[in-house]
Amino acid sequence: MPDSRALASLTDDLRLAHLLADDADSISMSRFKALDLHVTTKPDLTPVTDADTAVEEAIRRTLSRARPRDAVHGEEGQDTGWGPRRWVIDPIDGTKNFVRGVPVWATLISLMINDESVVGVVSAPALGRRWWASTGGGAYTGKSLMQAKPCHVSDVAAVEDASLSYSEIAEWVEAGQGQEFVDLMRSVWRSRAYGDFWSYMLVAEGAVDLACEPELALHDMAALSVVVTEAGGAFTDLDGRPGPNGAGAYASNGRLHEDLLRRLRPAR
Incomplete structure (x- = not known):
């Protein structure tokens, strides 16, 4: 602090x-x-x-x-x-x-x-x-x-009860994680492609529980990461390192983060 x-x-x-x-x-x-x-x-x-x-x-x-x-x-x-x-x-x-x-x-x-x-x-x-x-x-x-x-993230504790937001499925296919991402979409309660910054701000507000993109630049993530984390959530790269300095972003309410990483990490 x-x-x-x-x-x-x-x-x-x-x-x-x-x-x-x-x-x-x-x-x-x-x-x-x-x-x-x-x-x-x-x-x-x-x-x-x-x-x-x-x-x-x-x-x-x-x-x-x-x-x-x-x-x-x-x-x-x-x-x-x-x-x-x-x-x-x-x-x-x-x-x-x-x-x-x-x-x-x-x-x-x-x-x-x-x-x-x-x-x-x-x-x-x-x-x-x-x-x-x-x-x-x-x-x-x-x-x-x-x-x-x-802003406060949600209290949803199970992926099966979670709302997921993303940008484009094609990005996951190009990243070699298409099947893993489709499996995640099938596992969650609801998925919508709100896209870009809005996915992450909805996580910060507690309206969405998971948001992720496999390929982003620093300027795409720097502002989003501090908003999500200060709202009580987690924001990491694809390997679970906190912050906006990796190649992509996984954001969650925190309680679901390890499960999110586990579901999408095997293909990496």
Whole structure:
């Protein structure tokens, strides 16, 4: 548990993350469903829009003034700076949804210290939702710091009673775990592909009990991990190592985590 001085410092960083998210929301919503939205394809064949780049550039500009000594890692730009403090940004998580006019997308902002996520803000303006957390400070959801309610994971104790959220079955097939994942889907009480950030925020709220994806990048996971863990859940890579530094993510209410790992680990 961080000491009082560390918590005070994280409070300042969390407030800054909210200001960054406010600016990001303004930019992204002004481009959502815009008729002149510019979309290109990156080398990995994923789409990027002018909103992605504008949001990340705006966040980087503010950080360069407010936290000039901190490093920055973003999905669309080059890494800058070096040191124990690093801001991790996904300007629009769910770009394919954004492009098609589906409101399930969010800006993910995290502060990592010594490779541990200690602050996370997940802002989904088209849904009118935001989630946030800081290490030792709990997880919350609401429209602002002043209008918030705590997030808590569920108490579901058996996989057979659990609700599972995922992104795409094809990802599991490509990862060589297609059969194991289908078996898991058949074992749970309910499965839905809410996808992307929303799967993990539903775990933090207790509406979903399990969420997992076999292939993710740091910017996809850094903010999500601290929200899930501060809500009382577990967030690990595919081998069970805590945090967002692995190749993929398993998230749960904590009580189901070992069972989740056991069911999906054999193929690895």
